[in-house]
Amino acid sequence: MARLDTVKNITGLTEWFGKNTKLRNLVNLVVVAGFFDPSKSNDREEIAEIKKMHALIEKYQLKGQFRWIAAQTDRYRNGELYRCIADTKGAFVQPALYEAFGLTVIEAMNCGLPTFATNQGGPAEILVDGISGFHIDPNNGDESSNKIADFFEKCKTDAENWNKMSAAGLQRIYECYTWKIYANKVLNMGSVYGFWRQTNKEQKLAKQRYIEAFYNLQFNNLAKNVPIPEFASSTQTSSTSKTKPQETAPTAVVESQHSLPTQEAKPKVEEAPVLMPKTQLTQRHVF
Structure with a gap:
């Protein structure tokens, strides 16, 4: 259901399964992630995880108990994969080191699959531990794999245990994660x-x-x-001292005590008569 990278921790789940003999005797492991051939990927981290997956298969001799399906982009085929696992009374495991929301968790629960999801991120709020699903610690593989094994061992002795957990997961989805509620x-x-x-x-x-x-x-x-502040006044005085106005000679005005000063008589200028040019009258100018 995802690409192979370190955060998704798919190789971690494979290693948990390979180490836990009790779990291997109860169920098989189906992984839907990434590519089989590392040459098909351009991501160095994914290439390293693909090679690690092949190494784990050889190390723990998982052939016959392990099925690796390439990541699917067709949502209808993904739905069929969920329902196929549910028909065999299986479970869905989401072992990511951190998951922001957990859409695959909701999809699996909506298909009636008992779900084991990481307790880091969104899945911690999606399901209620022990009631509508199970929280697993991605940093503690032994504890997580034993928790999965205990569930299937209980289902082996009590056939209704699987149905109860499946119904509780569906009820949780109907109460919190439907399109109408959203x-x-x-x-x-x-x-x-x-x-x-x-x-x-x-x-x-x-x-x-x-x-x-x-x-x-x-x-x-x-x-x-x-x-x-004082420095403001000092700067003002210094600026005024630099630019002193030029001193002008004092002028004395003598005025009479009894009479106002009179203006000096201006010489009369006779206006010269304006000489008009003599024009010769013609018959056209006489009315």
């Missing part, structure tokens, strides 16, 4: 956001009024009482 949550979030946006707008106006009142009544008066 759509209602999205609509509710949109409504809450619209209400919050309108309320926040009024709060912003009130906050702005408070800031303006505080500025005019308190801050402005406090700012006026702040003393001016």
Whole structure:
């Protein structure tokens, strides 16, 4: 169901299965991930994981108990794989070191598969440990593999144990992870956001009024009482001393005590008469 990389921990699950003799006597392991041929991958990490998977198969002699299916991109085929495992009373294991959400966990539970999922990330909230599924620690392979083995051993003695866990997983999906629930949550979030946006707008106006009142009544008066630093006045005096205005000679004005000063008489200028040019009258100018 995934590409082969370190975080998905598919090779870790294979190693858990190879080491646990009790688990190998109860069930077989089917892995759906990556490519068989490392030359088909361009990712160095995935190439290393493919080679590691082949080495684990040879190391623990898993042939006959292990089936490796390449990663599927067809969602309909993925659904058939889930249901095929469910028909054989199997289980789904998600051993990732960390999983952000866990879509495959929801898909498997929705197909009625008892699910073992990592306790790191989203799957820790999707299922309830021991009720609608099981949490496993990806950093403790022995404990996780024993937990899976104990479940199948109990199913061997109690046929209804598998059905109970399958029904509990389906109930968990119907209560929390259907499209109807998702759509209602999205609509509710949109409504809450619209209400919050309108309320926040009024709060912003009130906050702005408070800031303006505080500025005019308190801050402005406090700012006026702040003393001016001395270096500011010294710089002003130094700047004025550098540019001195030029001194002009004093002028004395003598005025009479009894009369106002009179203006000097200006010489009369006779206006010269304006000489108009003599024009010879013609018959056209006489009316």
